[in-house]
Amino acid sequence: MRKFFSFGLFLALGFLIFYLFLYQADLHRVGRYLAEADWMLLAAAVAVNLLSIVVRVWRWRVLLRPAKPDPSNITLAVATFGGYLISTVLPGRLGEVIRPLYVAAREDISRVTCLSTAVVERVLDVLALLILFGIYLFTFRPSTDEYSLELLMRIMAGGIAACLLVFGVLYWLVRTRRELPLPRALRPHVENVRRGLEFLSGARMAGSVLGLTLLIWLCVGLNTWMVVRAFGVSLPLTAPFMLMAVSAVGFLIPTPAGIGGVHKAFQVGLVVFHGVNYDLATAIALVGHALGLGPIALVGLAGFWWAGVPFKEMLRFAKMKD
Secondary structure, X not given: OHHHHHHHHHHHHHHHHHHHHHHOOOHHHHHHHHHHOOHHHHHHHHHHXXXXXXXXXXXHHHHHOOOOOOOOHHHHHHHHHHHHHHHHHOOOOOHHHHHHHHHHHHHOOOHHHHHHHHHHHHHHHHHHHHHHHHHHHHHOOOOOOHHHHHHHHHHHHHHHHHHHHHHHHHHHHHHOOOXXXXXXXXXXXXXXXXXXXXXXXXXXXXXXXXXXXXXXXXXXXXHHHHHHHOOOOOOOOOHHHHHHHHHHHHHOOOOHHHOOHHHXXXXXXXXXXXXXXXXXXXXXXXXXXXHHHHHHHHHHHHHHHHHOOOXXXXXXXXXXXX
């Protein structure tokens, strides 16, 4: 009963924010902007977005190689696309936890090791977003006051410093071979964490992971640019970096599929930073969110069906013990 109550609460929160997102918009004008969009360009944007997920699978495969030299591409793809499906249907980004647990069970890898690689992925993604957002701020002066700009710069610099600190600690954990003063029961788990971070010990593997992370976010940036351009809006080339960053903030609100939070964040980014018409920004946010998550979730659903994995089985992995 508590789970259904929590789900209903987060869903209600999402619809409340979505209502606020649409409250001041002229829906007739929004509909007209949607009808006039370049849907061929939007279809190309979907293809680029799906490519970014394929690159994520590739990056995860590199991260897992120290634990298992040849993990199944099919398993990693089903877990990755399926994780997005679960995060789309359920609140709290639950798919981010279930996907490494699913791979751990299917590939006979320690759950702690798989979870460690998932954490590394997220730290890398946050670091990439902060750096790209910093490039946006340095190359384009948004239409905000100096105080707001200074605050944004400080948040960006603090976030980058925090990510680098995390990587410094992780690197020390991998490189040190001393036995840590931990209870005996925890030592095997620490070794599994080290195995999941082993990519840090080799320059070639670390370079591959960093290069693939850059490719992922360049694909996402190109997707964002294509969505905006499909509505006839011309923005600086670095503007998608800002939109990606504010959308990530919107995803922090634990509503199913980021309903409301992502819409409002994308809308605010276009209106506040670049003075885009409110109704046009609303139309772009609606399409950007739908095409950003919808096709990936459908591929995840098809992957579950093809692999013969019931949706309930994916959820079951969250309850498994190591």
